[in-house]
Amino acid sequence: MIAKGTFRLKSGLAQMLKGGVIMDVVNAEHARIAEAAGAVAVMALERVPADIRADGGVARMSDPAVIRKIQKAVTIPVMAKCRIGHFVEAQVLQALKVDYIDESEVLTPADEEFHVDKTKFSVPFVCGCRDLGEALRRISEGAAMIRTKGEAGSGNIVEAIRHIRAVNRGIAIIQGLLKQKKTAKLKAAAKEFLVPLKLVIQTAKLGRLPVVNFAAGGIATPADAALCLQLGVDGVFVGSGIFKSSDPARRAKAIVEAAAHYNDAQKIAQVSEGLGEAMPGQEIDKLATRLASRGI
Amino acid sequence: MKRIGVLAFHGDVIEHLQATRAAAEKLKLKTKAVEVRTKNDLDNLNGLIIPGGESTTLFKLCQQAGMWEKIKQIDHIFGTCAGAIMLAKKILHKEAEQQVLELMNLTIDRNAYGRQTESFEKKIKTQLGPMEAVFIRAPKIISVGRGVKILAKNNSEIIACEQKIGRKIYLATCFHPELTTTKFHEYFLKEVFK
Numbered sequence: 001m002i003a004k005g006t007f008r009l010k011s012g013l014a015q016m017l018k019g020g021v022i023m024d025v026v027n028a029e030h031a032r033i034a035e036a037a038g039a040v041a042v043m044a045l046e047r048v049p050a051d052i053r054a055d056g057g058v059a060r061m062s063d064p065a066v067i068r069k070i071q072k073a074v075t076i077p078v079m080a081k082c083r084i085g086h087f088v089e090a091q092v093l094q095a096l097k098v099d100y101i102d103e104s105e106v107l108t109p110a111d112e113e114f115h116v117d118k119t120k121f122s123v124p125f126v127c128g129c130r131d132l133g134e135a136l137r138r139i140s141e142g143a144a145m146i147r148t149k150g151e152a153g154s155g156n157i158v159e160a161i162r163h164i165r166a167v168n169r170g171i172a173i174i175q176g177l178l179k180q181k182k183t184a185k186l187k188a189a190a191k192e193f194l195v196p197l198k199l200v201i202q203t204a205k206l207g208r209l210p211v212v213n214f215a216a217g218g219i220a221t222p223a224d225a226a227l228c229l230q231l232g233v234d235g236v237f238v239g240s241g242i243f244k245s246s247d248p249a250r251r252a253k254a255i256v257e258a259a260a261h262y263n264d265a266q267k268i269a270q271v272s273e274g275l276g277e278a279m280p281g282q283e284i285d286k287l288a289t290r291l292a293s294r295g296i
Numbered sequence: 297m298k299r300i301g302v303l304a305f306h307g308d309v310i311e312h313l314q315a316t317r318a319a320a321e322k323l324k325l326k327t328k329a330v331e332v333r334t335k336n337d338l339d340n341l342n343g344l345i346i347p348g349g350e351s352t353t354l355f356k357l358c359q360q361a362g363m364w365e366k367i368k369q370i371d372h373i374f375g376t377c378a379g380a381i382m383l384a385k386k387i388l389h390k391e392a393e394q395q396v397l398e399l400m401n402l403t404i405d406r407n408a409y410g411r412q413t414e415s416f417e418k419k420i421k422t423q424l425g426p427m428e429a430v431f432i433r434a435p436k437i438i439s440v441g442r443g444v445k446i447l448a449k450n451n452s453e454i455i456a457c458e459q460k461i462g463r464k465i466y467l468a469t470c471f472h473p474e475l476t477t478t479k480f481h482e483y484f485l486k487e488v489f490k
Contacts, residue, residue: 002416009415012432012475016348016377019306035391038356040306040349075391075406076350077433099412099433122413235306260305260357261333 005122010144013077013099013124014212017041017235021225021256022214024048024239027066028073034242037252041077041099043237044070049106049153049217050240050279053289058108061089067096079126084295085111087120094123100145101125103138105294106152106239115295118142128216130163130292132170133193135209140195146209148233149292150217153240155281157218157227159292164215164231171203178204208232217292220245220278222258222271229262244279251275297326298342298488304331305357307349307378308474312481315474316345319481325489335363343372343488346379348432348472351406352391354378359395368397371464374484380468381406381435388438400459400466401441408436420471422448422456424479429455429471437470456480 003009020040025031031042044067052059061082071078077099082089084103089110093101103116105128118125119142127138128149135146148167150160177185178201186204190197202210215228216237225236238255245251254271261267284290302312313329320327332338344367346354358364367373375383382397384404390396409415412433420429424447437454440446448456448469456469465487473480 002418004416006417008430009417009432012430013412015308015311016432018308020350020353035352038353040353075389076352077412097411097413124412257360
C-alpha cells in the first residue's frame with residue numbers, strides 16, 4: 001500500500017531543506033544561477049518583492065509558462081507563490097506539480113477572511129507568520145512549513161528578527177505554562193491563537209514549532225542569513241536580496257556558505273569580502289505598504 | 297568510544313543525530329554523534345552519515361570546505377537519499393558541475409520518481425526487518441555492480457544496499473530510515489564497532 005500526500009511527506013520535504021537557502025527567481029536564468037550557487041530550492045515568482053513594492057498594483061501567481069521553464073531549468077525543488085486564500089491559484093500550482101506552494105503575503109491577498117484549506121492539497125504549503133499565534137493558525141490549517149514574514153523587498157532585516165524573536169518568546173511562554181501545569185492558561189492561549197489546545201501542548205513539549213521554520217523578508221547579506229540561523233530558525237529564504245544586488249551569483253554563493261557555516265565568524269567574514277553593493281535597503285517606517293500585516 | 301559524524305551543512309541532520317543516539321543507546325554502544333562542517337571535523341571519525349537534502353548543494357559545500365578527498369578516506373559511510381547519490385559511482389540527471397564520491401558500485405537516478413507530488417510512503421521488508429519507508433523526491437538505484445549486496449527492494453527496484461571493501465563499508469538507502477526507525481543506524485553502528 002502506497003500513501004501519497006501525507007503530512008509526513010509534506011513536512012518531510014521541508015526537513016530535507018533545513019540549513020539551506022531558498023532563493024526567489026523570476027526566470028530560468030535566475031534559477032540556474034541560484035542552483036549553481038547551492039540553493040536548496042527556488043521560489044518562482046513574477047517579480048521579486050522589491051519590484052512588487054516599487055510597481056504597486058495587484059501582485060498575482062506567476063505565469064504557468066514561466067514556472068514550467070524554471071522547472072525545466074533546474075533539478076532542485078521549485079516552489080511558487082499563490083495569493084492568500086486563493087485556492088484556485090493553489091490548485092493551478094498543484095496541477096503544475098510545483099514542489100511547495102507559498103501562500104504568501106507578498107502577493108495581494110484574495111481573501112481577507114480565510115486562508116487556503118491546505119489539508120485538501122497533496123502538495124505541501126509554506127506560510128508566513130509574525131508570531132506564535134499566526135504560525136500555529138497556519139499549521140492548524142495544514143501548513144507543513146512556516147517562515148517568519150519579515151518585511152519582503154525592504155532589504156531591512158529588522159522585521160524578520162522581530163518575528164523570529166516573537167515566535168521564540170511565544171514558545172518560551174507556553175513552555176513555562178506547561179512546566180508549571182497551568183492548564184487554564186494554556187487553554188486561554190489556545191483560545192487566543194484560535195487553534196486546538198493539542199497543538200499548543202505539542203509545541204510546548206517540543207520547545208519549537210512542530211514543523212520546519214525558515215526566516216524570510218529583508219535578508220540581504222551573508223551575516224543577515226547567519227543571524228537568523230543563530231537565532232534558531234531552520235533556514236532562510238532570500239528574495240530581492242540576491243537579484244537586486246550588484247553581483248547576484250557571488251552574493252548567492254556567499255549566503256549559501258554563510259548559512260552552512262552560520263556559527264563560524266571567520267568563514268562569514270571570508271565569504272562577505274568584496275561582494276559589491278547589497279540591495280538598497282529601506283527604513284520600515286518609510287514604507288508605503290506593510291506586506292507583513294496581510295493574512296493574520 | 298566511537299565517533300560518528302553527520303555531514304551538517306544542510307538536510308535532516310538532527311534526525312540522523314537523534315537516530316544514531318537512539319540506536320547507540322539501544323545497543324549500549326558508547327558512541328558520540330557529532331556535526332561535521334569542516335575538514336578538521338573529519339579527523340578521528342569512525343563513521344560518517346550523509347543525510348537527506350540536496351545532493352547538488354552538499355557537493356558544492358563539501359568542495360568549498362576542501363573535504364572531498366578526505367571524506368573518501370573514511371572507512372564507514374552511510375548515506376540516505378541525497379547521501380546515497382553522493383556514494384554512487386554514477387548519477388543520471390545530475391546538475392551540470394555536480395560530482396559524486398564514486399565509492400559504491402552503483403548507478404543512481406536523481407529525482408527519478410518525479411516531483412514532490414510523487415513522493416510516497418510504504419511499509420517495506422528489508423534484510424534488517426520490516427519498516428515504514430518514506431520516499432521524498434527520491435532517487436532510484438538503476439543498477440548495481442560487483443560487490444554490492446541488496447538489503448531491500450520495492451517491487452523490482454533496489455532501495456537499500458551495502459558494499460564491503462576490505463574493512464570499509466558503505467551503506468545506501470533511497471528512502472529516509474532516520475524518519476521512521478533506528479534499524480539502519482543500529483546496523484551501521486554494529487559494523488563500525490566490529
